[in-house]
Amino acid sequence: AQSVTQLGSHVSVSEGALVLLRCNYSSSVPPYLFWYVQYPNQGLQLLLKYTTGATLVKGINGFEAEFKKSETSFHLTKPSAHMSDAAEYFCAVSDRGNQGGKLIFGQGTELSVKP
C-alpha cells in the first residue's frame, strides 16, 4: 500500500530564508506526486504536481519540488520565504492513471515564517 511521510510537523524559518519541506513516499511503482497548501480556515490549493517528464517541477508562489526516484522523495523548496507563505503544506500521492482525486496524504507540515 502507498504511504506518504512528511518529516517535521512544524517548520519555522525567518523571512528571506530557504524553505525546505520534506516528503518521502512508499510505493512499488512511482506514483503521481503533489504538494497542496492550506491557509487557515480554507480548503486545499494545488501548489505543484509531478506526473511525468522533467523531475524538477515549478509551482505557484515561487515553490518548486524535485522528484528523486532513487530516494523516493519529493521535497518542496522555496529560495526565500515570505510572511504570506505561513500555512500548512501537504504532500500527496496517487496511483498513475487514476482520475486525480484519490489521494494519499502525508500528515502535513505547518510552516511558520518569522519576521
Add this chain to the structure above:
Amino acid sequence: DAGITQSPRHKVTETGTPVTLRCHQTENHRYMYWYRQDPGHGLRLIHYSYGVKDTDKGEVSDGYSVSRSKTEDFLLTLESATSSQTSVYFCAISDLREVNEAFFGQGTRLTVV
C-alpha cells in the same frame, strides 16, 4: 475555488443523531470525493463517486454513507454521529479533462458532542 460549495460550513450535533453534509459543484466534473482532516493524519478519503449513482469506499468509510443522484451533488451522511467523527470534512472534485488535479471545497467543521 473551482465552483464547489459545501454546506453547512459549521455544525454542532449530538451523539447518536444523523447528520448530512452536502457538496455542490458547478463544474460538471465526473468524480467527487469526501475527505476528513484530523491533526496528525492529514486528509483521509472516506468515499468517492465516479458518476451518478456510482460510489465506492475509501480508507475510512465505516460509519459513513454517501449518495449521488445528480452530477452536481454529493451527500455524506453520518447515520448515527459519534464523537470520533468530530472533524473537518472536505469535498473534492476532479475530471479527466483536468488530468490529475483535484479541487477542494472550503470544508465543513463538524463537532459531535
